[in-house]
Amino acid sequence: MSADTTHLIAVKDLAASYGHIEALRPTSLHVAPGEFVTILGPNGAGKTTLLRAITRLIPSKGQITFNGKDVSGLKTHDLAELGIIMVMEGRGLFGEMSVRENLQLGAYKLSGSPADMNRRLDKVFTLFPRLKERIDQMSSSMSGGEQQMLAVGRALMAEPKLLILDEPSLGLAPRVATEILSTLGALNKEGLGILLVEQKAPLALKLAQRVYILSSGSVRAELPTHEIKSHHDLARYYFS
Amino acid sequence: MTSPVIISAKPPAGAAKFASRFDRFQVGLLVVAALLTCAALAYGGFLLTVMQLAMIYAIFCIGLNFFMGYTGQASFGQNAFACVGGYGSAILTVQYGWEPLPALLASMAVSGFFALIIGYPTLRLRGHYLAMATFSLGLITYDISIQWTSVTQGYMGYAGIPPMGIGNWTVESERWKLVTLAVLVAFGFWLSLRMRDSRFGRGLRAISGSENGAAALGVRVPRFKLIAFVIAALYASAAGSLFAYTIGFISPEVYGPAMSIMTFTMLFVGGVGTIVGPIIGAVVTSLLQEVVRGSGHYQDVAYAIVLLVTLIYAPKGISALGALFRRKKEEA
Numbered sequence: 001m002s003a004d005t006t007h008l009i010a011v012k013d014l015a016a017s018y019g020h021i022e023a024l025r026p027t028s029l030h031v032a033p034g035e036f037v038t039i040l041g042p043n044g045a046g047k048t049t050l051l052r053a054i055t056r057l058i059p060s061k062g063q064i065t066f067n068g069k070d071v072s073g074l075k076t077h078d079l080a081e082l083g084i085i086m087v088m089e090g091r092g093l094f095g096e097m098s099v100r101e102n103l104q105l106g107a108y109k110l111s112g113s114p115a116d117m118n119r120r121l122d123k124v125f126t127l128f129p130r131l132k133e134r135i136d137q138m139s140s141s142m143s144g145g146e147q148q149m150l151a152v153g154r155a156l157m158a159e160p161k162l163l164i165l166d167e168p169s170l171g172l173a174p175r176v177a178t179e180i181l182s183t184l185g186a187l188n189k190e191g192l193g194i195l196l197v198e199q200k201a202p203l204a205l206k207l208a209q210r211v212y213i214l215s216s217g218s219v220r221a222e223l224p225t226h227e228i229k230s231h232h233d234l235a236r237y238y239f240s
Numbered sequence: 241m242t243s244p245v246i247i248s249a250k251p252p253a254g255a256a257k258f259a260s261r262f263d264r265f266q267v268g269l270l271v272v273a274a275l276l277t278c279a280a281l282a283y284g285g286f287l288l289t290v291m292q293l294a295m296i297y298a299i300f301c302i303g304l305n306f307f308m309g310y311t312g313q314a315s316f317g318q319n320a321f322a323c324v325g326g327y328g329s330a331i332l333t334v335q336y337g338w339e340p341l342p343a344l345l346a347s348m349a350v351s352g353f354f355a356l357i358i359g360y361p362t363l364r365l366r367g368h369y370l371a372m373a374t375f376s377l378g379l380i381t382y383d384i385s386i387q388w389t390s391v392t393q394g395y396m397g398y399a400g401i402p403p404m405g406i407g408n409w410t411v412e413s414e415r416w417k418l419v420t421l422a423v424l425v426a427f428g429f430w431l432s433l434r435m436r437d438s439r440f441g442r443g444l445r446a447i448s449g450s451e452n453g454a455a456a457l458g459v460r461v462p463r464f465k466l467i468a469f470v471i472a473a474l475y476a477s478a479a480g481s482l483f484a485y486t487i488g489f490i491s492p493e494v495y496g497p498a499m500s501i502m503t504f505t506m507l508f509v510g511g512v513g514t515i516v517g518p519i520i521g522a523v524v525t526s527l528l529q530e531v532v533r534g535s536g537h538y539q540d541v542a543y544a545i546v547l548l549v550t551l552i553y554a555p556k557g558i559s560a561l562g563a564l565f566r567r568k569k570e571e572a
Binding site for chain 1: 448457513
């Protein structure tokens with residue numbers, strides 16, 4: 001296959017099953033460099049399975065290329081090394097560790113001086129000042145919003161090329177969810193590629209440039225965000 | 241809830257960093273353990289032997305804590321590596337006339353190699369399956385130590401194992417044996433602390449929190465689990481060798497499944513995954529065994545009751561009691 005450099009990540013015919021249950025039918029999608037893409041769909045549509053298949057947290061079939069390179073055979077930690085970082089549903093924080101240790105783990109694959117680490121920490125603290133106030137607190141003792149900020153901050157410590165997020169606003173107060181999603185919008189404006197699965201569709205659609213609609217384990221529609229309003233049924237479903 | 245406001249993101253360093261790892265309760269427990277060691281040195285007798293064994297088991301448990309505590313994996317078969325260490329040291333010193341220290345190190349190398357070979361396929365298993373597989377490993381080793389009489393001398397075991405020492409200097413006195421063991425515990429503890437706080441140690445603790453979460457950040461989960469297994473095996477092997485040098489006699493029973501159950505108990509009583517838990521658990525459980533021994537036929541029942549009460553009311557072990565009391569106080 002020729003190197004596909006127009007896409008940051010391109011997924012072709014990706015499929016995954018849980019035993020005999022086909023949770024994700026052959027699915028294709030792509031994210032361009034610096035693009036913000038949202039995946040929408042009802043519960044059980046296969047959104048989380050799709051993200052877990054992309055990051056190889058579950059076995060999957062199909063082809064994944066990243067920056068034009070076939071990465072289908074790589075493992076999760078290899079993908080992290082390449083710059084594909086995922087913020088998992090439920091945040092995936094290490095509750096028995098402090099905020100500092102969680103953030104240090106974010107930069108796990110990066111070699112660098114303490115000055116580099118401090119630079120990354122400063123960037124995260126600029127985005128989420130509350131994390132600096134909580135730096136030696138156990139992450140399990142923080143509020144849900146703070147934990148989500150930490151999950152995103154930890155992912156940013158890895159200096160990702162593609163940030164994948166699975167419902168980061170889940171269980172958060174609307175104000176906190178807006179704050180976190182707005183931060184993602186700002187990061188995207190700086191050039192970070194983002195692939196977001198989100199239930200709070202109106203806000204996610206404001207930020208995203210393109211949207212995939214997933215249902216019953218396969219992509220039903222792919223369209224630029226501004227076009228979704230012209231599809232009356234979709235607009236009613238996702239904006240009402 | 242109020243949270244502490246920290247002004248600087250700079251981590252503490254030096255003595256402050258060392259102190260920041262312990263709460264006052266844990267420091268108090270370590271002081272009590274040190275005082276008991278001093279009492280054993282001063283008064284000698286049976287307490288001296290109990291504390292010697294406690295120190296040996298502390299070394300075993302510090303290693304086990306790497307695999308079970310920091311990495312969050314289950315192993316009931318570390319006695320296999322203590323067995324390799326003990327028999328390796330006994331055979332090399334008694335039959336081949338090796339010095340104790342090279343024999344200990346050679347046995348550790350063999351144990352580490354076995355751990356690598358066995359761990360590679362075994363660590364693909366998770367949870368109960370891993371626990372059962374490692375338990376089988378301990379049973380197999382126990383059986384080999386009984387059946388392979390040409391090497392292990394079966395139930396007869398090995399007697400006349402020389403005490404620890406380097407060159408012409410040997411640790412003959414029981415008091416000096418305890419001092420040497422205490423120094424080795426301190427060294428093993430310091431080493432484990434360094435590893436725990438390193439990038440590698442953070443990776444292990446991340447695996448304990450969530451294997452998928454750790455992998456998503458780039459931690460090579462299978463490799464790290466294997467290294468933690470090997471580290472635990474090295475500590476267990478050293479403990480097995482030190483038992484042989486301290487007591488001077490070994491038999492299959494010493495390294496049987498009972499050793500796994502006892503060290504598992506020690507780790508959970510002290511606090512699995514805590515820094516001081518292995519040492520405190522080893523000392524408390526060793527003393528507890530002697531205390532309940534007075535209850536005659538009911539000693540196992542008394543022992544089990546004490547353990548159950550500890551696990552119910554202090555699920556994170558004795559060394560986490562300070563934090564538990566603080567939390568209760570805050571909630572009240």
